[in-house]
Amino acid sequence: MKKELKLKVNGQPYDIFVKPKTLLVEALRDHLALTGTKRGCNSSSCGACTIMLNGMAVKSCSILALQANGAEIVTIEGLAKGTELSPLQKAFLDHGSYQCGFCTAGMLMATTALLTENPKPTKQEIKEGIDGNICRCTGYNSIIRAVTAVVKGEYKEAK
Amino acid sequence: MSEYSVIGKRVHRVDGPEKVTGSAKYTFDLVLPGMLYGKVLRSPHPHAKILKIDTRKAKRLVGVKAVVTGKDTLGHKQGIWRRFPELCDEEILCREKVRYIGDPVAAVAAIDEDTAEEALDLIDVEYEPLPAVFDPLEAIKEDAPQVHDGIELNININRHIEWGDVDEAFKKCDHIREDQFKCSSQAHVCMETHDAVVSYDYGGKMTVWTSTQSSYYIQRLMADMTGLREGDIRVIKPPTGGGFGSKFELDSAQFCAAILSMKLCKPVKIVLSREEEFTATKRRTPMYYFLKLGAKKDGTLLAKEARVITEGGAYTAMGATALYLTGFFSSFPYKYPNYRYDGYRVYTNTAVTSAMRGFGAPQSTFVGESQLDMMAEDLGIDPIEIRRKNGMTPNYEVPGQAFIQSCGLHQCLDKIEEHVKERGKLPPNHGIGVSAYGFMSGGIFNWFDTPYAFSAAVVRINIDGKVDLFTGACDIGQGSDTTLSMICAEELGVKLEDIRIHAADTGICPPDLGAWGSRETLMNGNAVKRAAAECKRQLLEFAAAKMAPNIAYDFDIKDRWVHLVDRPERGVSYFDIVKEAIRGKDGNAIMGRGHYTPHRKGMISPAYSFGVQAAEVAVDTETGRYKLVNVTTAHESGTVINPVGIEGQLEGAIMMAGGYGFCEDQPMDEGKILNPSIADYKLIRSLDMPETDILEIDTYEPEGPFGAKEAGEGLTNPTAGAIGNAVYKAVGVRINDLPITPEKVLKALKEKEKKKK
Amino acid sequence: MIKDFEHFAPKTLKEALTLLDKYQDEAKIICGGQSLLILMRQGLVAPEYLIDIKGISELSYIKSDGKGGLKIGALTTHRTIEKSSQMRDGFAVLAEMETRLASIQTRNWGTIGGNLCHGDPAGDPAPVLIALNATLKMASLKGERSLPVEDFTLDYFETALKTGELLTEITVPAPPAHTGTAYTKFNIIESDLATVGVAASITLGAGDSCQDIRIALGAAAATPMRAKKAEAVLKGKKISDALLAQAGETASTEADPISDMQASEEYRRELVKVLVPRISKEAMARAKKA
């Protein structure tokens, strides 16, 4: 039997009905058509489905949608302000911190959560921040460089 | 490089904005109205006869729309070596026999994924398990089970390469080494698993959206397998979540979705699960390597003999190419006057081995570079010195095989030597290992038997000066869309933002063989450059007519300025010329076509890239655990078109190739892959990633567009060998079988200790 | 594919226990779900009823036990423990352990109680809690009971929890004076599960002799285990390198690891042999500073 699920995603309130077995990633992708969030594994291992839930980075494939009832969620679609990209998005563009792009949403959400919690992370802390995310293309170092550039204040927050 | 205004600049990738905002739509994201979801039933047995398939219960499940088995196909066997029909040996949906755990036997389309999966459990397949064979050394024995009927000793294909007089040469050597190695398997682990949406309509036309490295191959192979005409099949490649060699053959997602869609005239989507991705798609070829190397006292290499037996798995796939390339690249990057290679690809009842980034060369480089270090030590010669003494140089001919024009190997050796010196005396149990390599820029071989040019492009200039670039090249993440757009902009003399690329859609783009063998930059780059040059030629005709200068003057375009080459201040705006040219052509848009097919370029490739890598490790001698501290690479790839792209290829290759050396493996038990998940398959993560440094080398490849050549796969070749050599330098033990795990290192350390006593 | 189930989201412990009592073995408990959901997705576990206790806020806390020790609610997330200012001095090892447990995402959602109830012999918290002499509180409608952490896991993925019972609290007693505790795990990928994990807690007596010691091993047997024979080698003695090596040897003999694709049985024993002295030394160094 379907149950009611209330979510605020990227500032927009939603009220939908889902089967209890629906995973949060499925609610976002299949019910709300927010397909920027990806799924890459079946074992909570790859991090492609990372989103922010009440300010924390979590893997949306490992949470039942109903467990997020009432939560505030930010997905990759919520990072830009209007048409202005977030500092991390801009830094990813400049540093070539993505190739195939399939892990990119997860990487951006993990690093956004990291900087929300800790605006001045060390290199080691940046590495820890993305260690739950697999990138098969870049070798991570360009992602670390992009985050470092944001930490150094090279990118201004959009107003 | 300042003569270029686009090439060599640090630019944003053309697909960047959509990828960093989550708006790029992958095949994985596509939903069409009325779309159904498919799932594939696979064999749980490594080798069995199919006695009966009963699909009645599955068909009765509410929500199931169709169930197909091999009987619903034409029964054709497919393969990518189309020139040799006997090597096209894979049915995709098996009719009589399954040959590995994961071989597809049926497929279901239903209203949602859960229903389709539930239906799989309701399909009754009666198997008669047959004796199976898993190791190629077992499979070549007289009494081994036969994977395919009538194939003697299960030998799928053999390759022989030879030049010089190897036996005579060995007699003249002062020192000969014979060593054995074992190279492991590796999974591609694309972040987007194999997937496809196929829509077959009542008009008999099929559209395929799929995550692929070659939309043309899929179109052609799909035509072979369905009986449709090539032109009735349109294959579109949306943004693709990685390929690495796994996605240019027709796969079960594409084929089963097509067969189901043809049955229903409705779109069907199939996304392989991560577990299927690990167990039922292709993988890197494991190899047994037997090497014999002979040298003079001074380190001059006189002869090399390589014998290889590879685990083929159940079908041919692209594994036959890997068998050839590992043999060719076993001679790389050195000048062997005498060389012999014999390789055998052996069928086994395991998941199929095929192409993976490096394509046989990571294996040959690991074994070759390991053995070369052993030889250097035996002779008391510095590892870099022995490489310098024998390394390839520009304008070198590999006898009967290849002609190498540009080659920066020696500059790379110099740079790496400097780097090693700079590191100075290392802390205890640290070691730096060096590994040299080379790779091709696209294959010349045409076993696929395409009648088309290897690469082709069309450039069209619109009235407002915006340029549409149509190419069959496939961007799978490596960045070909950006590189080709840059080449197009440079050649045409416009800005990168003036280009809009339309790629890998067989309905509108000219055929291209796709993204494999590091071919896009050189081959498609040349095609794009020629197409752009043709457009430019048309524009300049109008410029000449309009400005009417002394006919001795040449025109060119740069930064949207059409001008006289010798008097660049005299010119007109590109936009004005475009408008006039179109008007002058009776309203026809300016169009140029270009293609590239290599001619008289040897057997392998029109050009080769080279490099040298140094890996530093720190070993814990009590546990055998080592850390990758730093990997520094001197790589030359001709003119650098897209520097950000090359950095990404280089660092990414280290994650993958370092993994091949350090931790990635696919252990099996009776043909069953034991680690089919990202939790159990060990991948290098950010905390495990070493520091990476890139040392730039300038070269120019006459055959490449603006002097460019490959910078993608070759980078996967050196790392395992560099790690092996580094571990040896650090603690004096040599591991000859991949991956070099801490457990193996510790075991070797203990044996060494025992010998001392 | 996950099979359909009925979902309950009790808000209080009482509600949860009542539901558990009602559905008995047909119900499974989910909290962070970082382990259970994987099994459900693989179709290997298909409960009729799922009791989702993630929302029971009364079970998420870190507080003092009034005697210098800590009480940690079973639903406290790994990340909360990692970041807690209470994880200092003798408890710092808990935070250190947490930073190496999987990824930040998993630690943000997964709970320490869920980790223990999964009963994975390679889990990180159990060896550390065993070394710290922690106890677990379990509740059912019938009442409460306590059990030392070392007695909680019975077999591979089997715990002492009875039908109708819920793990509610972990009590970590104040370490005695001059006690140091340390933990390390061996793995190939930094954030991976332990190939072998070793925790040691040492209390130093007069003249730096080993007054008391607890050594716990992870992934070295079917359950997290105490290496009591190795402890006996060191207890009451003045610790020397030779004695530590002997303790390592002893621990590697009393361990009962399996061979799998991460490591052979022999290699795991070898790791125990090396890591027990290493981590004991670290614990001793901390004890001296404590």
Place this chain on the structure above:
Amino acid sequence: MLIEGKFTMKAPIKEVWNFLLEPGTLASCIPGAEKMEAVDDKTWEGVVKQKVGPISVKLNFTQSLTEVDPPKHIKAVGRGAAVGGAGTFTQETIVDLKEIAKGEVEVAYSSKVSMVGRLATFGERIMRAKVNKVGEEFTNNLQEKMKSRVGG
């Protein structure tokens, strides 16, 4: 997974052999076996229940004697299909008897257990541990049963 071992028994080889062939001796040694019933003199059917942590598996199990070479060699093959389609389970047992002295028999056994399907792909680490254990229990049961019946 292969488990091998041997033990000796003080009993005439004929007696050991007869016990081994008794209906159900081998089948009843399978850990978790319930209701094993003889279909004919070489085949038994029943239900086997196994549990690993949160996972419970019920298998419809058939065991048959495929090689019988009195009084020294026997091979039994068991196959089980998990109810609900989670996988199948195969067990192959070989027992060889050798008279090492008058009234003393060496019993050599090997037991190979394999699994296919979803069960098998669930964490290799867990399943391997479990399968090893099942194999061990089987051979322990066999040894105990024989010793208690025929005398050690």
